Amino acid sequence: MLVGLMRSLTIAFGAFALGLVIGVAGALGKLGGGGATRQALDLYTTIVRSVPELVLILIVYFAGADLINGVLTAFGQEKIDFNGAVAGIVVLAVVQGAYSTEVIRGAILSIPYGQIEAAHAYGMSPWLTLRRVTLPALLPFALPGLSNLWLIAMKDTALLAVLGFGELTQVTRQAAGTTKAYFTFFIAAGGMYLLATMLSNLLSRRLEAWATKGVAHV
Amino acid sequence: MEMLHAEGIRKSFGHLEVLRDVSLTANKGDVISLIGGSGSGKSTFLRCLNCLEHPTGGEIRVDGEAIAFRPDGNGNMEPASKAQMRRIRSRLAMVFQSFNLWSHMTLIENVIEAPIHVLGVERRQAVDEGLRLLERVGLYDKRDVYPAFLSGGQQQRGAIARALAVQPVAMLFDEPTSALDPELVGEVLKVIRELAEEGRTMILVTHEMSFAREVSSQVLFLHGGRVEEAGAPAEVFGNPTSQRLARFLGNLN
Numbered sequence: 001m002l003v004g005l006m007r008s009l010t011i012a013f014g015a016f017a018l019g020l021v022i023g024v025a026g027a028l029g030k031l032g033g034g035g036a037t038r039q040a041l042d043l044y045t046t047i048v049r050s051v052p053e054l055v056l057i058l059i060v061y062f063a064g065a066d067l068i069n070g071v072l073t074a075f076g077q078e079k080i081d082f083n084g085a086v087a088g089i090v091v092l093a094v095v096q097g098a099y100s101t102e103v104i105r106g107a108i109l110s111i112p113y114g115q116i117e118a119a120h121a122y123g124m125s126p127w128l129t130l131r132r133v134t135l136p137a138l139l140p141f142a143l144p145g146l147s148n149l150w151l152i153a154m155k156d157t158a159l160l161a162v163l164g165f166g167e168l169t170q171v172t173r174q175a176a177g178t179t180k181a182y183f184t185f186f187i188a189a190g191g192m193y194l195l196a197t198m199l200s201n202l203l204s205r206r207l208e209a210w211a212t213k214g215v216a217h218v
Numbered sequence: 219m220e221m222l223h224a225e226g227i228r229k230s231f232g233h234l235e236v237l238r239d240v241s242l243t244a245n246k247g248d249v250i251s252l253i254g255g256s257g258s259g260k261s262t263f264l265r266c267l268n269c270l271e272h273p274t275g276g277e278i279r280v281d282g283e284a285i286a287f288r289p290d291g292n293g294n295m296e297p298a299s300k301a302q303m304r305r306i307r308s309r310l311a312m313v314f315q316s317f318n319l320w321s322h323m324t325l326i327e328n329v330i331e332a333p334i335h336v337l338g339v340e341r342r343q344a345v346d347e348g349l350r351l352l353e354r355v356g357l358y359d360k361r362d363v364y365p366a367f368l369s370g371g372q373q374q375r376g377a378i379a380r381a382l383a384v385q386p387v388a389m390l391f392d393e394p395t396s397a398l399d400p401e402l403v404g405e406v407l408k409v410i411r412e413l414a415e416e417g418r419t420m421i422l423v424t425h426e427m428s429f430a431r432e433v434s435s436q437v438l439f440l441h442g443g444r445v446e447e448a449g450a451p452a453e454v455f456g457n458p459t460s461q462r463l464a465r466f467l468g469n470l471n
């Protein structure tokens with residue numbers, strides 16, 4: 001089961017991180033991109049947020065696998081079997097990315113625009129502005145939403161059980177099935193999720209305290 | 219020696235003509251005050267000088283270097299070279315009405331940011347110089363404080379230190395005291411007056427008429443996007459020739 005837990009955490013972390021990258025790109029695209037970019041991103045975030053995650057995961061996984069294998073066969077390559085942690089990460093990241101996009105977009109809009117303008121006025125390039133001003137300044141606004149997303153990422157790994165990724169929930173079900181000690185194993189699994197959540201909360205509170213040093217508490 | 223020269227600046231937002239033909243030359247040590255009613259185009263002109271707005275027409279020269287423009291596709295002109303624009307911007311330090319210090323950085327971090335990351339100054343040297351500047355504006359003991367924990371007057375003095383840190387060719391002030399509580403205005407004006415006295419080149423948009431009269435070498439009165447009257451402060455304030463200027467000054471009494 002510990003192997004399952006590790007696998008869950010790996011997938012959750014990878015999906016969260018990749019989702020963040022999608023989120024930053026998506027938020028910048030929504031705020032600064034052209035009409036077509038914006039429409040495509042709106043479509044993406046709307047679909048992901050309205051379709052149940054389990055259905056979405058199945059769609060992304062099977063459609064993605066078909067698509068990639070289709071391309072591979074077209075080029076005369078062997079089909080590959082998608083079962084690794086990477087596939088799980090990518091599938092969940094597509095879901096996480098949509099929520100991240102909204103969280104980060106909202107956070108960017110909360111930054112007083114004058115601070116970004118000051119960066120331009122002092123000769124910063126767009127990339128430098130993003131790295132030195134926009135991203136650090138949006139953290140206080142984004143962290144509550146992002147820590148929430150991390151918890152969702154962790155729980156959503158359980159949904160990957162239907163695809164057989166050997167993550168915590170699936171391993172538990174197998175172990176419970178062979179030993180018939182359903183209650184014990186699922187309580188144990190539940191306890192592990194709870195523990196992971198509590199640790200995460202502790203960590204995100206630390207992070208928030210660090211990121212909001214510059215925010216006056218009234 | 220000419221530091222900043224703008225010739226025939228025009229600017230439209232869509233059909234709204236905000237600047238119709240504004241020119242100005244600032245030689246080393248000049249303090250040029252822009253006065254005028256709200257909406258007369260003062261901020262827009264200042265923002266055209268460092269290309270925060272794309273002018274519709276005109277020429278700009280900074281420290282002898284002409285900014286190269288090309289059409290931006292919206293009827294205005296954009297800098298042809300982003301690198302040139304950034305280089306020029308980094309030497310035209312702007313001080314904003316709302317301070318705009320970076321909220322996630324302490325005061326000293328705000329001051330050393332552009333020198334290190336834009337101008338490539340070595341960190342040690344930037345910090346030494348930054349602390350010296352904070353001392354100058356009376357904020358040495360606040361160096362490690364975040365902007366949100368400072369008064370408006372302190373934030374604006376910090377923003378002035380940030381501006382000085384890039385060793386600007388000219389400083390652009392856009393109503394630096396308009397967002398301040400009345401009792402905090404004096405401390406900021408004092409710093410600006412000292413800068414004027416030490417021969418800094420400054421363009422100052424202000425509603426503080428007695429201050430403008432005292433520190434300026436030249437005053438431009440803008441109305442409807444044109445320079446309605448220009449001259450030495452004693453003439454402009456003491457003996458306005460234009461009716462509008464007389465009325466403007468009279469309303470402020």
Ligand SMILES: Nc1ncnc2c1ncn2[C@@H]1O[C@H](COP(=O)(O)OP(=O)(O)O)[C@@H](O)[C@H]1O
Pocket residue numbers: 231234236254255256257258259260261262263
């Ligand atoms: N980004 C903008 N888009 C449209 N109109 C603008 C914009 N910025 C300024 N204006 C208009 O330009 C005119 C001059 O504004 P501004 O330069 O801010 O005047 P001032 O600083 O003298 O009060 C005003 O009518 C204002 O509404």
Ligand SMILES: [Mg+2]
Pocket residue numbers: 260261262393
């Ligand atoms: Mg203005």
